[in-house]
Amino acid sequence: MSPLDLAARPAEKPLTAAQMLKLYQLETADLENIQSFGESVVPRLDDYVTRFYDWMETQPEFEQFFSDTEKLDRVQRQQLVYWQEFFAAKVDEEYLDKRRVVGEAHARIGLPLQVYLAAMNVSMKLITGNLYKSGLSPDQYATSIHSVSKLMHMDCAIVVQTFSARVNRIMAEQNDALMEMSTPVTSIWDGILLLPIVGIIDSSRGQDIMNAMLAKISKTRARVAILDISGVAVVDTAVANHLIKITKATRLMGCETTISGISPAIAQTIVELGIDVGDIQTTATLRDALVYAFRATGVEIRQAP
Amino acid sequence: MQGIHNAEARIAIRGESDVARAIVQARRMSQAAAFQTVDQSRIATTVSELARNILKYAGQGEVILRGCVGATRRGMEIIAEDSGPGIADTDSALSDHYSSGGTLGLGLPGVQRMMDEFALESEPGAGTRVTVRKWL
Numbered sequence: 001m002s003p004l005d006l007a008a009r010p011a012e013k014p015l016t017a018a019q020m021l022k023l024y025q026l027e028t029a030d031l032e033n034i035q036s037f038g039e040s041v042v043p044r045l046d047d048y049v050t051r052f053y054d055w056m057e058t059q060p061e062f063e064q065f066f067s068d069t070e071k072l073d074r075v076q077r078q079q080l081v082y083w084q085e086f087f088a089a090k091v092d093e094e095y096l097d098k099r100r101v102v103g104e105a106h107a108r109i110g111l112p113l114q115v116y117l118a119a120m121n122v123s124m125k126l127i128t129g130n131l132y133k134s135g136l137s138p139d140q141y142a143t144s145i146h147s148v149s150k151l152m153h154m155d156c157a158i159v160v161q162t163f164s165a166r167v168n169r170i171m172a173e174q175n176d177a178l179m180e181m182s183t184p185v186t187s188i189w190d191g192i193l194l195l196p197i198v199g200i201i202d203s204s205r206g207q208d209i210m211n212a213m214l215a216k217i218s219k220t221r222a223r224v225a226i227l228d229i230s231g232v233a234v235v236d237t238a239v240a241n242h243l244i245k246i247t248k249a250t251r252l253m254g255c256e257t258t259i260s261g262i263s264p265a266i267a268q269t270i271v272e273l274g275i276d277v278g279d280i281q282t283t284a285t286l287r288d289a290l291v292y293a294f295r296a297t298g299v300e301i302r303q304a305p
Numbered sequence: 306m307q308g309i310h311n312a313e314a315r316i317a318i319r320g321e322s323d324v325a326r327a328i329v330q331a332r333r334m335s336q337a338a339a340f341q342t343v344d345q346s347r348i349a350t351t352v353s354e355l356a357r358n359i360l361k362y363a364g365q366g367e368v369i370l371r372g373c374v375g376a377t378r379r380g381m382e383i384i385a386e387d388s389g390p391g392i393a394d395t396d397s398a399l400s401d402h403y404s405s406g407g408t409l410g411l412g413l414p415g416v417q418r419m420m421d422e423f424a425l426e427s428e429p430g431a432g433t434r435v436t437v438r439k440w441l
């Protein structure tokens with residue numbers, strides 16, 4: 001695959017109505033089939049709703065999601081509108097938007113996707129079976145069902161996409177929250193700061209670390225700081241550059257920073273990357289860094305007799 | 306545990322969190338394949354460099370991680386591709402300290418040093434693909 005082919009892959013941008021019609025092979029004839037099938041079904045939609053809720057009530061989720069009657073009324077009215085729109089079969093941007101709203105509404109209340117799809121399955125059966133009375137030849141009937149199922153699959157796909165977009169959004173938010181999960185610069189001794197970093201350092205987090213360190217130094221007048229990176233997933237050139245800059249900036253404020261927790265593996269990759277660590281103070285373990293920090297601040301550690 | 310030769314992961318790179326996912330996945334796969342700690346670190350760092358380049362210079366793209374089999378050995382292959390602006394002068398891009406983005410300019414040459422096989426294909430205006438391999 002050439003890099004160019006990437007452009008042809010489905011992007012995050014939602015498809016247009018024309019693209020959706022093409023993807024689900026919905027031709028003008030299909031839409032007409034749906035409309036004429038609808039002529040026999042739409043007048044009986046009340047019956048559909050009754051039967052649908054006969055089924056829904058047998059589901060364990062019913063109590064949880066449709067307990068109060070006011071809500072149930074509203075949902076049932078929306079459901080009528082849904083099928084009226086379906087059988088109007090006017091698939092344009094507005095139609096797609098409405099389907100996304102349906103997906104959002106179900107995803108928001110936490111209805112399992114499985115229940116939604118099972119409900120659509122029951123709907124399909126009711127609409128093509130119980131509701132349909134007569135008027136079409138067996139051939140015409142089969143063709144209509146085919147057209148109806150195409151549009152139904154498209155509708156379901158939109159809802160599934162909305163569900164997964166929501167999950168992705170939540171994941172991204174959680175990730176951000178985790179990233180922001182503070183940069184706990186702690187004053188562990190008079191004049192000594194400690195900041196353990198865990199996870200992945202990107203440029204915004206690098207900046208956060210810098211800000212937090214400098215603010216704490218100016219507040220505590222710390223002379224020594226330890227930046228422990230034993231929990232950092234990778235030290236690439238960008239991360240190394242951040243660390244170097246942080247130590248330089250703290251030095252300008254009169255605070256010497258030691259980077260601790262450099263494992264043998266990290267040490268080797270840093271060398272292979274070709275990074276010039278200059279005169280940065282580094283140690284393999286946090287313990288070594290602490291010993292150094294105590295010595296630098298004139299604290300003597302002695303074993304109790 | 307899944308054998309490395311049939312494992313494959315494709316990670317769309319569109320934001321920082323995707324870079325993080327790619328790194329975690331690379332770490333997991335290299336660990337499962339029983340790479341030494343140093344090599345795991347080289348692989349994770351490579352993925353980080355390449356994914357960050359995609360974000361920084363192309364905006365978006367994809368990282369593919371998979372097991373690969375050579376004549377006498379097994380290993381791991383990393384492909385980073387995008388349809389961004391491409392690289393006009395690949396020789397410069399591969400030399401130490403060259404950067405058009407004001408950073409260290411050690412990513413691509415560093416990756417080349419850390420990996421066993423390295424290939425950079427790029428066409429200005431069409432995109433960039435970096436393919437690297439590390440053998441067990």
Ligand SMILES: Nc1ncnc2c1ncn2[C@@H]1O[C@H](COP(=O)(O)OP(=O)(O)O)[C@@H](O)[C@H]1O
Nearest residue numbers: 358362391398404405406408409410411412413
């Ligand atoms: N995916 C890419 N698309 C376009 N240009 C790239 C890409 N990756 C790298 N480059 C070019 O190669 C140069 C060197 O990259 P690298 O060695 O990673 O250093 P840095 O990222 O610090 O600039 C970049 O400055 C950029 O000009």
Ligand SMILES: [Mg+2]
Nearest residue numbers: 354358412413
């Ligand atoms: Mg780079």
